[in-house]
Amino acid sequence: MTDTVPNPGEPSRFRRIWESDVMWSFRHSPVAIVSAFVSLVMILGAILAPLYAPQDPFNPATLNLMDGLTAPGKANEFTGKTFLLGSDSQGRDMFSAVLYGTQVSLLVGAASVLFSLVIGVFLGLMAGYVGGKTEAVIMRVADIQLSFPAILIALLIFGVARGVIPPAQQEDATLLLLILAIGLSNWAQYARTVRGSTLVEKNKEYVQAARVIGRSPLLIMLKHILPNVMGPVTVIATINLALAVIEEATLSFLGVGMPPTQPSLGTLIRVGQQFLFSGEWWILLFPALTLVILALAINLLGDWLRDALNPRLR
Amino acid sequence: MTEKPVLEVKGLTLDFATRRGTLRALDGVSFTIGRGEVLGVVGESGAGKSLTGTAIIGLVERPGRITGGEIRLNGQRIDNLPPKEMRAIRGRKIGMIFQDPLTSLNPVFRIGDQLTETLQAHLPLSKAEARQRAIELLIEVGIPAPEKRIDGYPHEFSGGMRQRVVIALALAAGPDLIVADEPTTALDVSVQAQIITLLKRLCRTRGTSVMLITHDMGVIAETADRVAVMYAGRIAEIGPVADVIRHPRHPYARGLMGAIPALDTRVKRLTQISGSMPRLDSIPKGCAFQPRCTMAIPRCSLERPELVQAGASRAACWLANAETEVPA
Amino acid sequence: MFAYSIRSIAQGLLVLVAVAFIAFSMFRFVGDPVANMLGQEATLQDRQELSERLGLNDPWPVQFAQFIGNAATGEFGVSYRQARKVSDLIKERLPATVELAVLSALVATFFGVLLGVYVAINRTGFLSNAIMSISLIGVSLPTFLIGIGLIYIFAVELRWLPSFGRGETVKIGWWSTGLLTESGRKSLIMPVLTLAFFQLTLIMRLVRSEMLEVMRADFIRFARARGLGERVIELRHALRNTLVPVVTIAGLQLGSVIAFAIVTETVFQWPGLGALFVNAVQFADVPVMAAYLMFVAAVFVITNLIVDLLYFLLDPRLRTGGRTAKGH
Numbered sequence: 001m002t003d004t005v006p007n008p009g010e011p012s013r014f015r016r017i018w019e020s021d022v023m024w025s026f027r028h029s030p031v032a033i034v035s036a037f038v039s040l041v042m043i044l045g046a047i048l049a050p051l052y053a054p055q056d057p058f059n060p061a062t063l064n065l066m067d068g069l070t071a072p073g074k075a076n077e078f079t080g081k082t083f084l085l086g087s088d089s090q091g092r093d094m095f096s097a098v099l100y101g102t103q104v105s106l107l108v109g110a111a112s113v114l115f116s117l118v119i120g121v122f123l124g125l126m127a128g129y130v131g132g133k134t135e136a137v138i139m140r141v142a143d144i145q146l147s148f149p150a151i152l153i154a155l156l157i158f159g160v161a162r163g164v165i166p167p168a169q170q171e172d173a174t175l176l177l178l179i180l181a182i183g184l185s186n187w188a189q190y191a192r193t194v195r196g197s198t199l200v201e202k203n204k205e206y207v208q209a210a211r212v213i214g215r216s217p218l219l220i221m222l223k224h225i226l227p228n229v230m231g232p233v234t235v236i237a238t239i240n241l242a243l244a245v246i247e248e249a250t251l252s253f254l255g256v257g258m259p260p261t262q263p264s265l266g267t268l269i270r271v272g273q274q275f276l277f278s279g280e281w282w283i284l285l286f287p288a289l290t291l292v293i294l295a296l297a298i299n300l301l302g303d304w305l306r307d308a309l310n311p312r313l314r
Numbered sequence: 315m316t317e318k319p320v321l322e323v324k325g326l327t328l329d330f331a332t333r334r335g336t337l338r339a340l341d342g343v344s345f346t347i348g349r350g351e352v353l354g355v356v357g358e359s360g361a362g363k364s365l366t367g368t369a370i371i372g373l374v375e376r377p378g379r380i381t382g383g384e385i386r387l388n389g390q391r392i393d394n395l396p397p398k399e400m401r402a403i404r405g406r407k408i409g410m411i412f413q414d415p416l417t418s419l420n421p422v423f424r425i426g427d428q429l430t431e432t433l434q435a436h437l438p439l440s441k442a443e444a445r446q447r448a449i450e451l452l453i454e455v456g457i458p459a460p461e462k463r464i465d466g467y468p469h470e471f472s473g474g475m476r477q478r479v480v481i482a483l484a485l486a487a488g489p490d491l492i493v494a495d496e497p498t499t500a501l502d503v504s505v506q507a508q509i510i511t512l513l514k515r516l517c518r519t520r521g522t523s524v525m526l527i528t529h530d531m532g533v534i535a536e537t538a539d540r541v542a543v544m545y546a547g548r549i550a551e552i553g554p555v556a557d558v559i560r561h562p563r564h565p566y567a568r569g570l571m572g573a574i575p576a577l578d579t580r581v582k583r584l585t586q587i588s589g590s591m592p593r594l595d596s597i598p599k600g601c602a603f604q605p606r607c608t609m610a611i612p613r614c615s616l617e618r619p620e621l622v623q624a625g626a627s628r629a630a631c632w633l634a635n636a637e638t639e640v641p642a
Numbered sequence: 643m644f645a646y647s648i649r650s651i652a653q654g655l656l657v658l659v660a661v662a663f664i665a666f667s668m669f670r671f672v673g674d675p676v677a678n679m680l681g682q683e684a685t686l687q688d689r690q691e692l693s694e695r696l697g698l699n700d701p702w703p704v705q706f707a708q709f710i711g712n713a714a715t716g717e718f719g720v721s722y723r724q725a726r727k728v729s730d731l732i733k734e735r736l737p738a739t740v741e742l743a744v745l746s747a748l749v750a751t752f753f754g755v756l757l758g759v760y761v762a763i764n765r766t767g768f769l770s771n772a773i774m775s776i777s778l779i780g781v782s783l784p785t786f787l788i789g790i791g792l793i794y795i796f797a798v799e800l801r802w803l804p805s806f807g808r809g810e811t812v813k814i815g816w817w818s819t820g821l822l823t824e825s826g827r828k829s830l831i832m833p834v835l836t837l838a839f840f841q842l843t844l845i846m847r848l849v850r851s852e853m854l855e856v857m858r859a860d861f862i863r864f865a866r867a868r869g870l871g872e873r874v875i876e877l878r879h880a881l882r883n884t885l886v887p888v889v890t891i892a893g894l895q896l897g898s899v900i901a902f903a904i905v906t907e908t909v910f911q912w913p914g915l916g917a918l919f920v921n922a923v924q925f926a927d928v929p930v931m932a933a934y935l936m937f938v939a940a941v942f943v944i945t946n947l948i949v950d951l952l953y954f955l956l957d958p959r960l961r962t963g964g965r966t967a968k969g970h
Contacts, residue, residue: 276793276798371867373866410868
């Protein structure tokens with residue numbers, strides 16, 4: 001019998017997953033359910049924004065300066081248009097801007113997490129498997145990296161890139177640069193975790209056996225270690241997604257991230273801050289609120305996941 | 315009863331509230347300790363020896379809770395005292411010695427500070443007086459060069475020396491009763507005897523009663539006046555040491571005594587009790603020992619035996635007074 | 643202890659050299675220093691002359707040695723953008739950052755320990771739960787939003803505090819301080835709170851978990867058995883043992899104080915080193931970036947040394963050195 005033919009005596013695959021420990025803990029944690037729901041809504045909402053957003057906020061053709069600075073829910077005094085979350089100084093619908101901004105923030109966040117995950121897992125595997133000098137160097141660099149704050153490292157990488165890339169291409173390169181900078185400033189944690197698991201796995205008999213019969217032990221270890229570290233790596237990745245979104249927002253807020261022509265939530269907040277004193281609070285508030293809720297929801301989800309996968313830790 | 319006992323424990327019952335229901339860890343434990351008497355308490359780990367000691371000094375931690383019975387010290391009931399009054403009794407009236415001297419002392423304070431703070435917590439002493447008393451205590455427990463060692467930190471002392479300091483701390487305020495919870499288990503074999511001798515001597519000269527918790531029958535035989543054998547949260551047998559060792563009435567006690575290698579007789583064969591103590595969530599009805607007992611009768615699995623007088627001791631066994639020799 | 647200190651100093655120096663190498667590489671490979679200094683119209687001959695004069699034609703180890711020599715005397719050349727000596731820029735902005743960072747560190751440590759102890763002692767209280775929830779939200783709240791929120795409340799709505807800058811400062815030698823004028827002190831409040839907030843929640847959570855851990859230790863049980871008061875146990879015995887790991891982590895966090903200072907200074911337009919650095923990053927001003935990098939590394943190494951020294955003060959087990967200190 002193959003896997004594809006369901007055995008009527010056994011519970012279906014869905015049922016097995018539903019009744020696993022992790023799902024049990026999920027179904028019994030209101031915080032996890034709410035934060036997962038909120039994260040899902042925000043992520044889907046951002047991805048599907050082009051389908052339902054009232055306007056394409058960064059296409060100048062759709063903007064009308066007369067619509068500028070309309071308060072949320074109120075009609076504009078010249079054009080009579082209303083905007084759910086108000087409009088900014090250029091007549092841009094804040095609701096659409098926040099949707100597209102979230103999209104950019106999530107894109108940078110997810111891509112940089114993926115990037116640091118790949119680097120970290122690879123280096124961790126190398127360190128644990130090869131050992132010796134390679135291990136010493138990788139782990140030392142990871143130590144130093146971990147003691148310096150990510151934002152500082154990202155800023156440095158950014159500054160260096162600014163000096164290397166010709167000014168004309170800088171704006172286009174920003175997105176990639178952000179992913180690179182944030183990704184490079186967060187790999188060390190993965191490396192540490194994976195190295196630990198690799199050290200344990202390396203001395204097990206099947207790896208020794210693989211070596212004896214001339215199979216590539218590295219390949220075999222990949223096959224066996226990756227499933228083992230999936231849990232902790234997922235936890236780190238989830239929490240790091242929240243951190244990466246915040247890091248990106250911070251960089252953009254500092255003015256070294258996404259440009260106003262292709263803003264992330266951080267850029268929108270930077271722009272919105274200028275209107276704080278003149279009373280147009282909505283330009284700042286909605287991007288800020290979105291950022292906080294997004295980061296909090298993913299953070300709580302990561303916290304829960306850590307506890308669910310590792311019951312020994314409180 | 316000729317003299318009022320220092321400690322009276324009557325029907326002490328202690329429960330642990332867990333997610334899967336209530337576990338009864340102590341079930342109707344009763345005994346007394348007279349003035350200057352040393353009561354040995356033996357049993358396997360998990361039998362409730364340490365828990366009884368913790369209950370007496372009022373340090374049962376959640377989710378454990380005393381749910382029945384009473385504890386009296388010098389006639390005064392202490393199991394229901396408000397925390398503040400109980401604190402005044404701890405250290406002052408009842409001292410406690412824990413198993414591991416390496417972890418009993420706070421590593422970041424000088425031993426002198428730990429002694430003086432204990433003394434000053436209970437006695438109206440000035441700093442200088444407390445220090446003087448502390449030095450005297452260190453002399454009493456046999457620490458060489460106490461004037462110098464008093465300013466040392468715990469890690470500068472060996473295990474045996476640390477346990478001496480712990481004894482000094484427990485005796486500092488002159489308590490009526492010392493609860494010594496396996497005071498030698500963590501120590502080197504060579505030091506164990508010294509510590510027991512010291513404890514015995516100090517308590518004798520001060521007239522302090524001792525509840526000596528151990529699983530070492532040898533220590534009990536040498537030190538205790540009476541002994542209580544505990545099994546699954548109950549007392550199986552209690553009586554004068556000589557009687558319990560020579561004529562154990564409870565089959566469990568008999569098994570336990572069989573497990574002491576006797577020096578004066580030719581080694582017969584150490585008996586072993588088959589099986590293990592039941593977990594707290596599966597204590598059988600009737601006598602808790604019945605499933606492992608070689609002599610069990612039908613009544614044992616139906617009705618729980620209470621402690622009954624049998625010779626000089628009291629044993630909780632339906633057959634306590636049936637004078638049968640056990641086949642070894 | 644002496645050998646131990648030598649080793650950590652050597653390690654610190656190694657980190658400094660490694661960071662210096664990164665800074666040096668930035669000089670060599672990022673942009674063209676000659677073009678940066680001469681502008682576009684320079685002739686080939688001018689360029690070669692300057693290259694020679696700057697030593698850019700020497701082999702790189704010679705250049706690196708020169709760079710380290712210059713860095714040791716605080717010499718980092720001239721800012722590409724501001725056309726001023728980097729050492730002057732740093733000297734001018736250092737006081738603003740130091741006042742901000744030190745005050746925040748003090749606020750964070752003081753309130754962090756205070757709240758941490760409180761929530762550890764009253765684990766289930768309403769206030770404790772509230773504090774813990776707020777701290778969890780605080781961790782998810784980016785520093786710059788806290789700053790903006792404070793500005794909105796206290797500068798825009800209430801108009802109590804200035805929203806940017808240092809206010810009036812007083813010169814003491816080359817140092818400028820905001821602590822001596824009212825507007826200077828008022829200007830410090832919001833930036834200090836903003837910068838302190840994250841560290842505060844971190845230290846608080848750390849103190850709480852360490853304290854809960856220590857409260858389970860044997861010596862705490864023994865301290866209770868000696869009849870010491872609960873407050874004495876918590877604030878003397880437990881807190882003292884908690885401080886060792888807390889000092890380590892808090893000390894190592896100084897790096898992030900500096901990083902968050904970058905953000906805080908940008909939010910409040912605080913004329914410190916962080917704002918200078920962000921500006922340098924935006925315009926790839928390599929000399930300023932390199933100098934800042936070296937500054938951060940130096941702060942990092944120095945705090946590590948201080949943390950090591952504090953260890954010796956807090957943990958007597960390390961003081962005697964030799965056998966016990968080996969593990970660390």
